[in-house]
Amino acid sequence: MPEELRFMMRSAFYSSFVGIAYWLLTREPAGTVLLLGCGLAATVMFGALLYEWRRSGHRLSGPPWRWVLLPASDSESHTTDQSGRLPRRTLAPLSGALGIVLLALTLVFGIWMAVASIVPLLIGLRLWLRDVMAEFRAVDVD
Amino acid sequence: MTAIPVDQPLAREHGEARPQVSHGLADWLTTTDHKQIGLLYIGTSLVFFLLGGLAALALRLELAQPGMEFVTPEVYDQLFTMHGTIMMFLFGTPIALGLANYLLPLQIGAADMAFPRLNALSYWLFLFGGLVVVGGTFIVGGPADAGWTIYAPLSGPDYSPGPAMDMWIVGIGLTGISSILGAVNFIATLFTRRAPGMTMLRVPIFTWGVLVTAVLILFSFPVLTAALALLYIDRHLGGSFFEAASGGSPVLFQHLFWFFGHPEVYILILPFFGIISEIVPVFSRKPLFGYRAMILSLVLIALYSFTVWAHHMFTTGAVDLPFFSFVSLLIAVPTGIKFFNWIATMWRGQLTFPTPMLWCLGMMYFFLIGGITGVIVASPPLDFQFQDTYFVVAHLHNVLVGGTVLAAFAAIYFWFPKATGRLLSERLGKIHFWTFLVGITVTFLPQYQLGADGMPRRYADYPPNPGWADLNMISTVGSWIMAFSILVFLVNVVLTLRRPATAPDDPWEANSLEWATSSPPPDHNFRSLPKVRSERPVFDMRMSANQERSDA
Amino acid sequence: MTRRCFACQVAILGALGALASGCIPQAATTQGQSINSLYTVALAMSAVVAALVWGLITWSVIRYRRGKRASDELPPQTSGSQVLEIIWTAGPLIAIVILFTATLLTLNVVNAAPQQGAVQLNVEAFRWGWRMTYPNDGVSVEGVLAPGPQAVLPVGREVQINLTSADVIHSFFVPQFLYKKDAIPGHPNSFTITIAEPGTYAGQCAEFCGVFHSQMPFTIRAVSDTDYRAWLSSERAAGSTPGATP
Numbered sequence: 001m002p003e004e005l006r007f008m009m010r011s012a013f014y015s016s017f018v019g020i021a022y023w024l025l026t027r028e029p030a031g032t033v034l035l036l037g038c039g040l041a042a043t044v045m046f047g048a049l050l051y052e053w054r055r056s057g058h059r060l061s062g063p064p065w066r067w068v069l070l071p072a073s074d075s076e077s078h079t080t081d082q083s084g085r086l087p088r089r090t091l092a093p094l095s096g097a098l099g100i101v102l103l104a105l106t107l108v109f110g111i112w113m114a115v116a117s118i119v120p121l122l123i124g125l126r127l128w129l130r131d132v133m134a135e136f137r138a139v140d141v142d
Numbered sequence: 143m144t145a146i147p148v149d150q151p152l153a154r155e156h157g158e159a160r161p162q163v164s165h166g167l168a169d170w171l172t173t174t175d176h177k178q179i180g181l182l183y184i185g186t187s188l189v190f191f192l193l194g195g196l197a198a199l200a201l202r203l204e205l206a207q208p209g210m211e212f213v214t215p216e217v218y219d220q221l222f223t224m225h226g227t228i229m230m231f232l233f234g235t236p237i238a239l240g241l242a243n244y245l246l247p248l249q250i251g252a253a254d255m256a257f258p259r260l261n262a263l264s265y266w267l268f269l270f271g272g273l274v275v276v277g278g279t280f281i282v283g284g285p286a287d288a289g290w291t292i293y294a295p296l297s298g299p300d301y302s303p304g305p306a307m308d309m310w311i312v313g314i315g316l317t318g319i320s321s322i323l324g325a326v327n328f329i330a331t332l333f334t335r336r337a338p339g340m341t342m343l344r345v346p347i348f349t350w351g352v353l354v355t356a357v358l359i360l361f362s363f364p365v366l367t368a369a370l371a372l373l374y375i376d377r378h379l380g381g382s383f384f385e386a387a388s389g390g391s392p393v394l395f396q397h398l399f400w401f402f403g404h405p406e407v408y409i410l411i412l413p414f415f416g417i418i419s420e421i422v423p424v425f426s427r428k429p430l431f432g433y434r435a436m437i438l439s440l441v442l443i444a445l446y447s448f449t450v451w452a453h454h455m456f457t458t459g460a461v462d463l464p465f466f467s468f469v470s471l472l473i474a475v476p477t478g479i480k481f482f483n484w485i486a487t488m489w490r491g492q493l494t495f496p497t498p499m500l501w502c503l504g505m506m507y508f509f510l511i512g513g514i515t516g517v518i519v520a521s522p523p524l525d526f527q528f529q530d531t532y533f534v535v536a537h538l539h540n541v542l543v544g545g546t547v548l549a550a551f552a553a554i555y556f557w558f559p560k561a562t563g564r565l566l567s568e569r570l571g572k573i574h575f576w577t578f579l580v581g582i583t584v585t586f587l588p589q590y591q592l593g594a595d596g597m598p599r600r601y602a603d604y605p606p607n608p609g610w611a612d613l614n615m616i617s618t619v620g621s622w623i624m625a626f627s628i629l630v631f632l633v634n635v636v637l638t639l640r641r642p643a644t645a646p647d648d649p650w651e652a653n654s655l656e657w658a659t660s661s662p663p664p665d666h667n668f669r670s671l672p673k674v675r676s677e678r679p680v681f682d683m684r685m686s687a688n689q690e691r692s693d694a
Numbered sequence: 695m696t697r698r699c700f701a702c703q704v705a706i707l708g709a710l711g712a713l714a715s716g717c718i719p720q721a722a723t724t725q726g727q728s729i730n731s732l733y734t735v736a737l738a739m740s741a742v743v744a745a746l747v748w749g750l751i752t753w754s755v756i757r758y759r760r761g762k763r764a765s766d767e768l769p770p771q772t773s774g775s776q777v778l779e780i781i782w783t784a785g786p787l788i789a790i791v792i793l794f795t796a797t798l799l800t801l802n803v804v805n806a807a808p809q810q811g812a813v814q815l816n817v818e819a820f821r822w823g824w825r826m827t828y829p830n831d832g833v834s835v836e837g838v839l840a841p842g843p844q845a846v847l848p849v850g851r852e853v854q855i856n857l858t859s860a861d862v863i864h865s866f867f868v869p870q871f872l873y874k875k876d877a878i879p880g881h882p883n884s885f886t887i888t889i890a891e892p893g894t895y896a897g898q899c900a901e902f903c904g905v906f907h908s909q910m911p912f913t914i915r916a917v918s919d920t921d922y923r924a925w926l927s928s929e930r931a932a933g934s935t936p937g938a939t940p
Contacts, residue, residue: 004330015361094172096266097263100267101271104274104312107374131259289902428769429771458876460881488755490772492759495759514740518736521736521793529874591717593716595869596869596898
């Protein structure tokens with residue numbers, strides 16, 4: 001099981017365990033919800049990662065205690081793009097960030113900020129998608 | 143997996159001009175290179191540091207004597223709010239992320255982060271979000287003034303109406319999202335981009351510090367975002383989550399805020415513990431003592447930090463005192479393990495004291511006081527006196543300035559040659575170090591006594607109680623010494639950048655992979671990677687080169 | 695000066711430095727006095743830790759400097775010791791348990807519920823002053839900004855103070871009692887004190903509440919039980935209309 005799955009699983013165990021212990025010791029609702037919430041989030045992420053990993057053909061093997069306690073072996077780590085390509089320089093992150101911030105400022109200054117955000121957001125999205133599609137086409141999909 | 147870039151020029155041949163750090167403006171605006179992004183983060187956070195420092199100088203000037211001499215109470219409240227906000231959110235966290243951004247791929251032998259464009263997006267969100275936060279200064283009425291902790295109902299619609307508080311909420315929400323995206327990137331990169339042979343238990347200790355920090359960010363920042371969203375709903379959409387009169391609870395805000403807030407302060411220190419653990423072994427000519435114990439202590443601190451949040455709420459009468467007291471006291475144990483392992487690293491070593499090592503030693507001496515006083519306030523009966531007084535102000539600055547800032551300077555002096563090809567001046571560095579150490583001692587240690595005497599924090603003015611004016615004056619003088627020290631640092635940086643870039647690959651004889659490439663590194667970091675067989679690959683490489691030379 | 699002597703001096707400085715964490719007032723309440731004892735324990739432990747750690751750092755820095763004529767040879771590359779890790783984990787753990795036990799014992803004293811017949815004082819905090827009511831006696835004192843209201847309380851009797859807030863969170867803080875508690879709207883708080891010494895004790899708001907947070911003091915004047923009852927009667931006779939009292 002790859003490192004990231006192990007990590008999410010351990011986080012889920014820890015948060016849930018502490019959340020339950022916290023409730024039993026203090027009966028305080030806010031903290032319990034937050035701790036169990038972290039546990040739930042980690043469980044969901046574990047589930048999603050596990051689904052993706054199995055979908056690309058891997059299967060769980062070995063005794064469960066190894067998953068929890070030991071680090072992953074190199075052969076278990078898996079990344080979708082092994083080409084090692086790096087993206088080229090692009091204005092997309094700057095433009096996109098500007099658009100996001102202007103959009104968020106709608107909450108302070110009203111709907112006109114949303115209007116102002118349209119152009120940088122669209123430019124950012126367009127540039128980003130264009131680069132991503134080009135890279136996608138250049139790599140063999142497995 | 144080392145990356146082979148496509149659609150990019152081939153790696154520079156031997157003998158060609160050194161890679162440059164700074165290219166044109168367009169280069170910086172469109173970069174997806176983690177090294178440039180890291181430098182952008184560090185540079186921006188240092189600018190915010192100066193801004194937050196100016197706010198501190200102003201408020202310390204006001205506090206030097208009783209009576210309101212320079213500012214009104216309204217402006218004073220804005221000054222301490224912006225000081226805390228800028229230092230916590232716009233300096234401390236980003237400088238940690240900037241150092242991590244620069245170093246993590248290099249330390250694990252990767253060509254870049256797993257998501258380079260997302261990395262750039264994180265930086266620009268941080269910059270623009272930060273500008274929104276301080277932008278409140280320029281609107282009518284000035285910036286937010288409810289403290290960096292913005293407790294409800296003070297931050298709610300009845301007591302902080304107006305756009306300043308909303309700008310704070312939006313700006314901090316955006317920088318929070320920036321941090322979360324960065325955390326995802328660090329975790330993904332570390333798990334999937336390590337060089338061949340680099341198992342998790344051979345990863346450099348700084349990178350381990352970054353990993354636990356990223357995990358803390360991943361689980362704590364969303365809670366802050368939620369708290370801000372609920373606060374916004376209370377303020378503008380008729381919500382009453384935190385309004386007691388309508389069935390809400392102000393204490394709930396504190397739970398949400400501190401569930402984030404406590405991991406936040408560990409986010410601010412754990413990478414810097416990692417930095418000390420990187421630098422001390424180099425200048426002791428020994429490996430880090432107890433590498434695995436150090437990893438375990440990082441992990442334990444991170445785990446505990448999620449269970450102690452309500453020690454900020456001991457005086458609310460709404461939390462279980464024994465539970466939070468016990469876990470808060472317990473955090474001292476893994477922190478102590480770190481100190482003892484650093485000492486053991488130096489023990490029977492061959493110590494030298496260039497500026498980076500001085501910063502590390504200064505941190506060990508000064509941070510210890512903060513750690514001890516942290517244990518003191520972890521005991522509720524003692525906290526009943528110290529909560530919300532200058533004792534806590536002294537403690538928090540003791541650990542943040544004495545921990546984060548001292549170690550940040552250590553990192554800057556240590557990795558400056560790697561990033562720019564130039565070594566910072568040792569003479570100016572030593573002046574910077576000693577004046578800063580004196581400055582922080584004079585500024586913050588008297589504040590413990592002020593707090594013990596009962597001077598509350600966030601007080602624009604104080605009664606002329608015996609001793610209070612003197613202690614405040616001493617503290618203010620200390621702030622001027624600190625300011626002078628920072629000037630020396632800025633002069634050092636400016637003068638050094640003017641010199642030619644002639645630093646060698648490995649000027650300090652260090653241990654980790656970033657020292658195996660040129661100073662500064664080329665575009666995709668490594669032309670070739672040494673074999674990784676331990677947590678000190680460059681040390682191993684140097685030893686086998688020496689062996690070959692002596693065999694020949 | 696020999697190396698050993700220098701290290702000793704630093705260790706002593708360390709202990710003093712730990713004491714720089716400040717001297718707290720001698721408490722005027724019986725509950726506060728147990729906090730004084732706890733603080734002494736905590737300070738003593740701190741001094742020991744500081745002296746030990748600073749001493750060790752200083753010793754390493756002096757003793758293990760790399761000399762100018764040093765050869766290129768590396769020192770022994772010791773990288774760990776299970777035994778040491780256990781020792782310096784167990785040691786602090788024991789210290790923590792001691793401090794925690796002392797904390798619990800003190801908490802039991804400080805948070806002990808009052809007996810029957812304790813004096814009741816209801817305190818309502820607001821922006822920016824205090825309204826203090828004696829519910830069983832129909833007396834009330836109130837003050838806005840400085841100098842604030844003065845509440846008279848008896849020495850030697852248990853007093854239960856009940857805190858609320860009319861607007862934002864404030865905090866009722868009397869440094870000479872070594873105690874504070876937050877006044878939170880919608881969340882009433884109570885605590886019990888037994889004042890041991892007559893005197894006038896300054897109080898302050900200790901939770902940031904806005905522009906005049908630093909301008910809402912109050913005072914507690916502790917007198918003998920007889921004087922206290924006399925004061926109550928005269929206040930009742932004067933009509934319990936709120937007004938700042940000298």
